[in-house]
Amino acid sequence: MTSTPGWAVPTDGTTPLLPEHGPKVRRFTTAERWVHRTTAWLTLLCVATAAFLYVPQLAELVGRRHLVVTVHEWSGLLIPVPLLAGLVSRALRADLSRLNRFGPHDRQWLRAALRRDRTPGSRPAGKFNAGQKLYAGWIAGAVLVMLGTGLLMWFTGLAPLVWRTGATFVHDWLALAIGIVLAGHMAKALADPEARRGMRTGSVERPWARSEHPLWREPEE
């Protein structure tokens, strides 16, 4: 069986699947970008109001506790809505499925990331790398836990007191973890202008896609 470079599916991540020449690569559809944008703003609003409720110095700065609580509750409740609405988009569903599935190359990527190994070809990735996949799954689960515990605290008649105290405990500590993880998510974006351009304009430069996501197959239009 013969093999032509750039034709058989590479498993070592050294031969990019995207052809070298061509226009920019389409990465996200308009619907996907709007889902990301609205989710991001709702999340920032929710995190900011959380800080103003929780950090004494900030609470002293703004006061107006009843208003801040209301904004926090509603922004938090609405965070899953853009993604749920976006499920009508086939492209978004396809990307969710890509984020869900872990192949052998993802394990290789994670091992290289843990070793801080940046040599070319050491971190094979499809359209999403293993770090992005882990982040997506973790934050989706975390948001659902925050939603559940938040609702228990909001509607005090829902459950007995001991549940409410437990929900407060989980909500507080998970909020701290989410704050750290979100800071990491934004730091990664800040460090990679082309990744940001992909989310802002929908398209990325071909060389970037070939080096960062060698196993990414050109989308069929």
Next chain:
Amino acid sequence: MTDGRGCSNGRVNSPPPDEGGAPVGRRLVLTMLGLGAAGVAAAPVLQRALENGLGAVADKDPTGLTGLLPNGGGFRYYSVTTSVPERTAADYRLTVDGMVDRPATYTLASLKALPQTRMVRDVQCVTGWRVPETPFEGVRLSALLDAAGVRPGAKAIRFTCFDGAYSESLTLDQARRPDVLVATRMQDKPLAHSHGGPVRLYVAPMYFYKSAKWLSGITVTDSVRPGYWEELGYDVDAWVGRSNGRDDAPTA
């Protein structure tokens, strides 16, 4: 399929390399949900362990950062208005009026000239935090009521605050309890602005929202008028452990 025809069909027809594999994302979501539920269930045990550990660290923490961690201990600042004016000994006034024979206005100095009572009890907030063994010092509310001469038919007290929005209420019987103070000192220091200074109400046996900060008015009324948070659903009779659907240990 990969027979060397040199076109790209082979690639299009083979299984996409980044779409197969184990559903790790879904497992991660379900794991988070499981951990969240386990955290809610195990919270009483975890919380006690953390409070002990963090309390020990917080005692030796010069940066104060541990105070920002959940269950780091200490008071939380809650205000219902955008900003609260500062009042000092020079311009602070407390009025006592309504159904009384002798309405009065007190300065900070005239409050301090009256007999002082010091009490050390736990403070319990209705949102869950508790600060143990906190000293409060001030004039018994009953002393101010006696000095004003409450008229027959009076049933309750309405408290107003110089933040311009907050209000509270007590029945006359509750207000006459010996553990209800018009406090000018807290933690053996003059009451700071962020703690409701220079003068706040201190209702030892009730949830802390009854202890109105920045107290400026005491009005004797013929019926209970619910206060700020009570209009928003909190219990008017806010006994610690017996109201607001909570079962905290009583503070008095």
